[in-house]
Amino acid sequence: MNAQEIIAKADRGEGLTEEEIKVYRQAVKPVRHTYGKYGTIAKKYLEEENVGKLWAIENLPEYLHGIDRQADELYETMYAKLSKDERYR
Numbered sequence: 502m503n504a505q506e507i508i509a510k511a512d513r514g515e516g517l518t519e520e521e522i523k524v525y526r527q528a529v530k531p532v533r534h535t536y537g538k539y540g541t542i543a544k545k546y547l548e549e550e551n552v553g554k555l556w557a558i559e560n561l562p563e564y565l566h567g568i569d570r571q572a573d574e575l576y577e578t579m580y581a582k583l584s585k586d587e588r589y590r
Contacts, residue, residue: 504528532562539572540565 502510507521508528517525536544544565547555558564583589 534562534565536565537569537572540569543568 502521502524504524504527507517507525510521511517511525544561547558555561
């Protein structure tokens with residue numbers, strides 16, 4: 502069985518043998534996600550303090566990137582508002 506057939510078999514949810522798993526791991530490299538400051542903080546919190554929620558989140562990378570986006574949007578909004586005030590210039 503070649504790597505493409507093994508990948509297709511895994512995608513269908515069929516069981517893989519030990520040899521097929523080795524081939525699959527060589528063919529499909531894990532994706533390493535890089536998060537910003539607040540996504541990283543959120544991930545660390547979930548790993549240490551709220552494992553149940555960590556397991557319940559269906560798409561963790563999307564969730565953590567969303568936290569980073571929200572933090573960036575909040576920063577931009579606050580910066581725009583505060584930069585107009587003489588006290589904060």
